[in-house]
Amino acid sequence: MAERDADTQRRSNEPPAARPTIADVARLAGVSKGLVSFALNDRPGVSADSRERILSAAAELGWSPSVRARSLSSNRAFxxxxxxxxxxxxxxxxxxxxxxxxxxxxxxxxxxxxxxxxxxxxxxxxxxxxxxxxxxxxxxxxxxxxxxxxxxxxxxxxxxxxxxxxxxxxxxxxxxxxxxxxDEAGVTATVDHLAQLGHRSIAHVAGPSSMLHAARRRRAFERAAGAHGIAPRVVETDFSATEGAAATRHLLGDPDDRPTAIVYSNDPMALAGLAVAQRAGLIVPRDLSITGFDNTDLAEHVYPSLTSVATDxxxxxxxxxxxxxxxxxxxxxxxxxxxxxxxxxxxxxxxxxxxx
Amino acid sequence: MAERDADTQRRSNEPPAARPTIADVARLAGVSKGLVSFALNDRPGVSADSRERILSAAAELGWSPSVRARSLSSNRAFxxxxxxxxxxxxxxxxxxxxxxxxxxxxxxxxxxxxxxxxxxxxxxxxxxxxxxxxxxxxxxxxxxxxxxxxxxxxxxxxxxxxxxxxxxxxxxxxxxxxxxxxDEAGVTATVDHLAQLGHRSIAHVAGPSSMLHAARRRRAFERAAGAHGIAPRVVETDFSATEGAAATRHLLGDPDDRPTAIVYSNDPMALAGLAVAQRAGLIVPRDLSITGFDNTDLAEHVYPSLTSVATDxxxxxxxxxxxxxxxxxxxxxxxxxxxxxxxxxxxxxxxxxxxx
DNA sequence: CTGAAAGCGCTTACAG
DNA sequence: CTGAAAGCGCTTACAG
Missing domain, CATH: 3.40.50.2300 (Response regulator)
Structure with missing residues (x-):
């Protein structure tokens, strides 16, 4: 890792070779600029013969369109x-x-x-x-x-x-x-999965209700819980690990009324919640089941590995x-x-x- | 969440009002386009009087430069x-x-x-x-x-x-x-910290040696370990949680020659390593100390919380x-x-x- | 099917 | 200090 002299920094790089323009192509093909443009944009109204000459002229010159020029004249940004x-x-x-x-x-x-x-x-x-x-x-x-x-x-x-x-x-x-x-299907499948495992007290740590996907997941949770006759318990957060941890502490606060499973609206909160549970002396999943959402890379690499919902x-x-x-x-x-x-x-x- | 009709999709949005150009500003200020350009680009050679008129004309019209036009004529992309x-x-x-x-x-x-x-x-x-x-x-x-x-x-x-x-x-x-x-300072501080805690067998899970920062951290580790008279043990990975886990399994494989601390080159690998250790029945940090790098948001939210190296x-x-x-x-x-x-x-x- | 020309909205020598 | 003009490299009516 050599320190370089300050003046080495200023070494100017070579000016790139001048690019051919549509005018060069037109000249080589012996046609007008306008026709070149038509040919190169695959627009109708160019004879097969001209098109041929234009395309090979462009290829020969190594022409490629200038995005900025096209931007200015066509009012598109690409x-x-x-x-x-x-x-x-x-x-x-x-x-x-x-x-x-x-x-x-x-x-x-x-x-x-x-x-x-x-x-x-x-x-x-x-x-x-x-x-x-x-x-x-x-x-x-x-x-x-x-x-x-x-x-x-x-x-x-x-x-x-x-x-x-x-x-x-x-x-x-x-x-x-x-x-x-x-993603509602994922939430529903999660609740079904938990219900099937015998859980009757399931809580949901939701994202902010102002975000559509968070609200959607929450509604899906409430609906699925209701379908199993489970009273849904929901704590709303801002999707951060910090608030996910706080929500978990809140849910686990009363030992007499503690959910046996928590469905988190994203993986970072689920991982933070897992840590809160472990810190409280609970063993996951023996004492508490936990699920995430998004199937983060880390989900399969934590201990215990995290049940989550995957989307492509x-x-x-x-x-x-x-x-x-x-x-x-x-x-x-x-x-x-x-x-x-x-x-x-x-x-x-x-x-x-x-x-x- | 109402389904919308397909034809609603095609409702075209209003054409934005025609933007004032430099020509409009010139006309209103009673000068040439060129002078407007000079004034608006803060270039010398414009009388205070003209500058004033031009600037207020531009303000009155709500003029702002066209990036695409500037791009084409000045050959910059902004x-x-x-x-x-x-x-x-x-x-x-x-x-x-x-x-x-x-x-x-x-x-x-x-x-x-x-x-x-x-x-x-x-x-x-x-x-x-x-x-x-x-x-x-x-x-x-x-x-x-x-x-x-x-x-x-x-x-x-x-x-x-x-x-x-x-x-x-x-x-x-x-x-x-x-x-x-x-970041070498962070690695050195980590090794010093571990040595001070009595660790004499410290391993490093490095990123790919083809990446300069991974190689730099590795060298810093080897140097710092050497300074404490510790024989450095290094396993190289691709920085992924998967390979971080594999490296950890490798390092913990021989119970008779197991490091008491592992310094990981990033946080995802450290978290995966933590899980591997826990799965092997080790208690962190009692049986094994673990450190990460980058101080991910999650680092303080796992259990046990992760010692890591922070950069801004x-x-x-x-x-x-x-x-x-x-x-x-x-x-x-x-x-x-x-x-x-x-x-x-x-x-x-x-x-x-x-x-x- | 094709050409000549104007135009997109700026910048920048070139004269004065 | 200022104006008139050319130019950046395309696209697109407008004529033929």
């Missing part, structure tokens, strides 16, 4: 945006976004499109970010994640003239296609990007439903201690 | 890039990137610059991504993370004519400024972005060193079982 509005600590603990973005990228790479990412603190900075992305036309459309109840972003983005796709269906009227994963987040990202690109290209699109979330049973769930 | 080349599972488990990007964003927001993100599978797709970002001038510069030994990206990016900043100093000659955090990743992102923007603006920049990593001692480390 990019899509993702604005993440979560508290830093919460987004860091949650593997959702890296996985999701990797999925988006699989669709983008090769399409010549690019992903513009903005991380903002929730609140008005978020709206300003969408505004400036639209004002500068830095993106042609956005993927809306973490949908909220009565989400004001829907109207804002429509008003800004951006295309969009939502992850899940909003609870308000929306002009945008939705790409959804039925990367596929979600890829499909969302594909639908958004189609929308931008004015192709007809419909709401899309991905395969539902499914339960992955592991060691953290077993028979209720009160089970015969 | 964007910086981040290319993440890690296996999906590993990047998802590691909170580094979300935190880092949030830090980058704090510097970017308000600067009118944008972050372009690409996630690629390691290998040639990575080089192609840098090439196309440069060819299309989608970015003016890039932040190089996860530096490797003899990193070919340095030469590639220099050749492509992009600006760059590296996270940490490369082991090859580099024309780019480096923004570094001394968000600040790293902010400074890296700032240095890169300065480089792009041709301002003089030097290598920057952030405050060193520091040990956060928690419950997972205590006296060696062999300690008197």
């Amino acid at each position: 990019a899509i945006g993702l604005v993440i509005a979560r508290e830093p600590g919460i987004v860091a603990a949650d593997p959702f976004f890296p996985t999701f973005m990797a999925g988006v990228e699989t669709e983008l790479s090769g399409s010549g499109q690019t992903l513009v990412l903005a991380t903002v603190t929730p609140g008005r900075q978020e709206a300003d970010t969408y505004r400036s992305l639209a004002l500068d036309k830095r993106v042609d459309g956005v993927i809306l994640t973490d949908l909220r109840t009565g989400d004001e972003r829907i109207a804002l983005i429509d008003e800004l003239g951006l295309a969009a796709v939502t992850l899940g269906r909003p609870d308000t009227d929306s002009p945008f296609p939705a790409v959804s994963i039925d 987040v990367a596929a979600w990202g890829a499909i969302a990007a594909r639908v958004l690109l189609a929308t931008i290209a004015s192709e007809p699109v419909d709401n899309t439903d991905l395969p539902p979330a499914r339960l992955v049973a592991r060691e953290s769930t077993s028979h209720s201690p009160h089970h015969p | 964007a910086i890039g981040l290319v993440i080349a890690r296996e999906p599972g590993i990047v998802a488990a590691d909170p580094f990137f979300p935190t880092f990007m949030a830090g980058v964003e704090t510097e970017l927001s308000g600067s009118g610059q944008t972050l372009v993100l690409a996630t690629v599978t390691p290998g040639r797709q990575e080089a192609d991504t840098y090439r196309s970002l440069a060819l299309d001038k989608r970015v003016d510069g890039v932040i190089l993370t996860d530096l490797r030994t003899g990193d070919e990206r340095i030469a590639l990016i220099d050749e492509l004519g992009l600006a760059a900043v590296t996270l940490g100093r490369p082991d090859t000659d580099s024309p780019f400024p480096a923004v570094s955090i001394d 990743v968000a600040a790293w992102g902010a400074i890296a972005a700032r240095v890169l923007l300065a480089t792009i603006a041709s301002e003089p920049v030097d290598n920057t060193d952030l405050p060193p990593a520091r040990l956060v001692a928690r419950e997972s480390t205590s006296h060696s079982p062999h300690h008197p």
Whole structure:
């Protein structure tokens, strides 16, 4: 690890060779610039002969289109945006976004499109970010994640003239296609699984009710519990490990009225809850069953390994990007439903201690 | 959650009002377009009087520059890039990137610059991504993370004519400024801490030696162990929880020659190692001390809570972005060193079982 | 089917 | 200090 001299830093790099333009191609092919543009964009009205000459001229020169020039004349950005509005600590603990973005990228790479990412603190900075992305036309459309109840972003983005796709269906009227994963099925399967193991006292540690997917999971929990004749107990949190731990302490506080199973709305909270239980001297799953959501990489590597609900987040990202690109290209699109979330049973769930 | 009709999807959103251009401003101020450009870019050679008229005309019209037009004429992208080349599972488990990007964003927001993100599978797709970002001038510069030994990206990016900043100093000659955090200090502090607790048999679960920061931590471990007269034992992994668990099983395999402490090169591996130890019937820290690296959010929420090494990743992102923007603006920049990593001692480390 | 031209909204020499 | 003009590299009516 050698220290380099400061002046080494300033060594200027070589200017890249001048790129051929459409004018060079036109000259070589002996046609006008306009015709080159038509040929290269696969538009009708170019004779097979000319097209041939143009394409081979372009190939010979190693021509590739200038995105910025196309941007200016066609008023498109050839990019899509993702604005993440979560508290830093919460987004860091949650593997959702890296996985999701990797999925988006699989669709983008090769399409010549690019992903513009903005991380903002929730609140008005978020709206300003969408505004400036639209004002500068830095993106042609956005993927809306973490949908909220009565989400004001829907109207804002429509008003800004951006295309969009939502992850899940909003609870308000929306002009945008939705790409959804039925995570309620995962919650229901979890409660069924626990009920089958004899649990009659099951609690749910929910995410914030202002977030649609958190509310949806909670309702699914309440419905499934009700179907088994179980009185649902719910504690709401902000999805952080800290509040997940606090909720667990609260639930385990009264030894005479302690749930035998806790269904957490995400994995980080479940792991924090597991630690709280162990610290309180409980043995999981003998004394308490625990389940998570999202099937984090770590879920199978903790002790006991964590029963969780798996969704294909990367596929979600890829499909969302594909639908958004189609929308931008004015192709007809419909709401899309991905395969539902499914339960992955592991060691953290077993028979209720009160089970015969 | 109402299903919407398919035809509702196609409701077109309002066309945004036509934006004022520099020509409108010139007309209102009664000057030429060129002068407007000079005034708005704070360039010398505009009379105070004209500047005044131009600025108020721009304000009155609500003018803001068209990024795409500026891009085309000035050949800049007003964007910086981040290319993440890690296996999906590993990047998802590691909170580094979300935190880092949030830090980058704090510097970017308000600067009118944008972050372009690409996630690629390691290998040639990575080089192609840098090439196309440069060819299309989608970015003016890039932040190089996860530096490797003899990193070919340095030469590639220099050749492509992009600006760059590296996270940490490369082991090859580099024309780019480096923004570094001394993580060796954190490893050294960890080993000192363990030695002070009486540990004489300490192992290290390292990341891949092809990654500079993994190699650096490993060397720091070996040096610190040597300083205490301890024979260093090292197992190399790919940084994944899976291989962290396997390395731990290997280290704990021989009961007669089992380390009393294990220093992991990241937190996910430490958490997986903790589980392996517990599964083997060991009590942490009574029978085995364990430390991580990066001080993940979860570290304080597991049981026992994890001793780890903390670095200010968000600040790293902010400074890296700032240095890169300065480089792009041709301002003089030097290598920057952030405050060193520091040990956060928690419950997972205590006296060696062999300690008197 | 094809050409000549205007236009996207800026920046930047070049004259004065 | 200021204006008129060319240019960045495309797309897209408008004529023929």
